[in-house]
Amino acid sequence: MSLIEWFDRPGPRGRWPIVRRLVVVYALAWTALRAQYWRDSAHLAPTRWRPVGVVGWLGGPPPPVVIDVLVVATFVVGAITLGSSRWAAVAFAAGFVYLTTFGASWGQILHTENLPALHLLIVAAAPPGRDRADATGWPLRAMTAVTVTTYVMAGVAKFRFGGGLDWLTGDRLLRLVANDNVRKLLLGDRSSPIAPWLVGHAWFFRASAVITMAVELGAAMALWGGRLRQVWVGAAWVFHVGVLAVMAVLFPYPLSGVAFASMLPVESLVVRARAVFGHARTPRREGRRTADAPPTAVSTLRLREMTHGDPSAGGVRAARASVSDEEHVGER
Amino acid sequence: MPSRVEGRDRLRRRWAPAVTVVIVVAVAWPITRPRAADSFPMSNYPMFTADKDDTTVLSRALGTSGDGSEHTLSPRLAGGTVEVMHALHTIERAVADGTVDELCREIADRVADAVDGSITTVIVVTERYDVVEALTWSERVPVSRRVDASCQVDRG
Numbered sequence: 001m002s003l004i005e006w007f008d009r010p011g012p013r014g015r016w017p018i019v020r021r022l023v024v025v026y027a028l029a030w031t032a033l034r035a036q037y038w039r040d041s042a043h044l045a046p047t048r049w050r051p052v053g054v055v056g057w058l059g060g061p062p063p064p065v066v067i068d069v070l071v072v073a074t075f076v077v078g079a080i081t082l083g084s085s086r087w088a089a090v091a092f093a094a095g096f097v098y099l100t101t102f103g104a105s106w107g108q109i110l111h112t113e114n115l116p117a118l119h120l121l122i123v124a125a126a127p128p129g130r131d132r133a134d135a136t137g138w139p140l141r142a143m144t145a146v147t148v149t150t151y152v153m154a155g156v157a158k159f160r161f162g163g164g165l166d167w168l169t170g171d172r173l174l175r176l177v178a179n180d181n182v183r184k185l186l187l188g189d190r191s192s193p194i195a196p197w198l199v200g201h202a203w204f205f206r207a208s209a210v211i212t213m214a215v216e217l218g219a220a221m222a223l224w225g226g227r228l229r230q231v232w233v234g235a236a237w238v239f240h241v242g243v244l245a246v247m248a249v250l251f252p253y254p255l256s257g258v259a260f261a262s263m264l265p266v267e268s269l270v271v272r273a274r275a276v277f278g279h280a281r282t283p284r285r286e287g288r289r290t291a292d293a294p295p296t297a298v299s300t301l302r303l304r305e306m307t308h309g310d311p312s313a314g315g316v317r318a319a320r321a322s323v324s325d326e327e328h329v330g331e332r
Numbered sequence: 333m334p335s336r337v338e339g340r341d342r343l344r345r346r347w348a349p350a351v352t353v354v355i356v357v358a359v360a361w362p363i364t365r366p367r368a369a370d371s372f373p374m375s376n377y378p379m380f381t382a383d384k385d386d387t388t389v390l391s392r393a394l395g396t397s398g399d400g401s402e403h404t405l406s407p408r409l410a411g412g413t414v415e416v417m418h419a420l421h422t423i424e425r426a427v428a429d430g431t432v433d434e435l436c437r438e439i440a441d442r443v444a445d446a447v448d449g450s451i452t453t454v455i456v457v458t459e460r461y462d463v464v465e466a467l468t469w470s471e472r473v474p475v476s477r478r479v480d481a482s483c484q485v486d487r488g
Contacts (some may be wrong), residue, residue, distance in 0.1 A: 162339070
C-alpha cells in the first residue's frame with residue numbers, strides 16, 4: 001500500500017459528519033461568546049494595534065462597522081455550514097480565522113483559539129459531510145495530525161524557550177503559577193483557590209512539569225490509534241482539568257472534547273444513544289441514504305461486534321454496509 | 333472514459349495528503365521563530381516558558397474617590413474590552429513605550445461615561461509584590477509602587 005493509499009483509506013463510517021458538526025457548533029458558540037470582545041476591540045485607539053497573522057498584511061485596524069458586519073455574517077454562514085454547504089464552510093472558516101486573528105492583534109494572543117481555527121480550515125477543505133465514507137478518511141486524519149502537532153510543539157517550546165531540561169525541575173512552573181495567580185488576584189480576575197496552598201509544595205510542581213511534558217510530547221502516540229490513543233486523550237483531558245484547577249486557565253476546546261473528536265469513536269456514541277432511547281429505524285430510502293450515515297437501531301449484540309481499527313493506524317478491517325437493519329459494522 | 337466520481341477521487345488522492353502536509357508543516361514551522369515572535373493561528377507556543385522572579389511587577393489602572401480610597405478599575409474601563417489580561421498588557425505596553433499619559437486620558441474618558449460617578453481621578457501605577465506573600469497573605473501590600481500617570485475624570 002502506498003503512502004497516499006494509506007492516507008486516503010476510508011474513515012470510520014459516520015464519524016466525519018459528526019466531527020464536522022461538532023467543530024462547527026463549537027466555532028459558532030465561540031463566535032457568539034467572543035463577539036462583544038471583537039466589537040469592543042474595534043473601538044480601541046489605533047496606537048494599540050499590534051497585528052499578527054493575516055491581518056498584518058491588511059494594514060491598520062478596520063473600522064468598527066466592518067467588524068460588526070463581519071461578526072454577524074460569520075455567524076450566519078456558520079449556521080448555514082451545519083447544513084453541509086461547501087461554500088458556507090469556506091466562508092465560515094475565513095470569517096472565523098479573520099476575527100480570531102483580529103482579536104489577537106491588540107497585544108494579547110488567546111492560544112485557546114488556535115486549534116479550533118486550524119480545524120475549521122480543514123472543515124473548509126473537506127467534503128461537506130454527505131460524501132462516501134471512502135472520501136472522508138483524510139479530513140479526520142488531518143485533524144488528528146494537526147491536534148497532535150500542536151501539543152508536541154507546545155512541549156518542544158518548553159525545552160526551546162523554557163530553559164531546556166531545567167524546565168523539568170518544576171521551579172520555573174512554580175514561579176509561573178504563583179506569578180499568574182497573584183496578578184489575577186490583584187486585577188480582580190478569577191484565580192485558583194488552591195494555588196496559595198500549592199506554592200508551598202515544590203514536589204507538586206516537579207511532578208507537574210514531568211507530567212506536562214509527557215502529555216505534550218506523548219501526543220505523538222495518538223497517531224498509533226487503539227488503546228494508546230485513548231490513553232493519551234484521557235491524559236490530555238485530565239491535564240487541562242489540572243491547568244484549570246491550578247491556574248484558572250480554561251481551554252474549552254479540549255475540555256469539551258471537540259478537540260479530540262476526530263480520534264474518538266463518536267459515531268458509536270450516536271448509535272448507543274439511539275439504542276438507549278429506542279428510536280425506531282426509518283426505512284432505507286434507495287438513493288438517499290449515504291454510506292456515511294451512522295446506523296440507527298442496533299442490537300446490543302451487534303454493538304459488541306463493531307469492529308475496531310483506525311484509518312490512521314495499520315491493520316484496519318474495512319467497514320462494510322449490510323442489507324440488514326441490524327448488521328452495521330464500522331471502524332474505530 | 334473515467335466517470336466524474338473517479339476523476340474526483342483521483343484529484344482528492346492528490347491534493348488531500350498535500351493539504352494535510354502543508355497544514356502540519358505550517359503548524360510546526362513557527363517553533364523555529366524566536367520566543368517573542370508568536371503569531372496566530374500559527375503559534376510558537378511560548379506559554380508557560382517565561383522565567384519569572386520571586387517578585388512580580390505589574391502595572392494597573394486604579395480609580396480614586398473623593399475620600400482617597402482606591403478601586404481597581406474593571407478591564408472594560410482600564411483596557412476597553414472585557415479581557416483582563418488584555419487590559420494588563422495594554423497598560424504595561426503603554427508604560428514601556430511612554431504613552432501612559434495618553435492611555436490615562438483614554439481610561440479617564442471611559443470612567444467619565446461609566447454609570448458610577450464616585451471616581452474622581454485615574455492613576456496608573458507600577459507595583460512590585462513578593463509573589464509568595466501576596467499569594468498567601470490576605471492583605472497584599474506592594475514592596476514598591478510608582479505612579480506613572482494621573483489624570484482627572486472630566487464629567488463636564
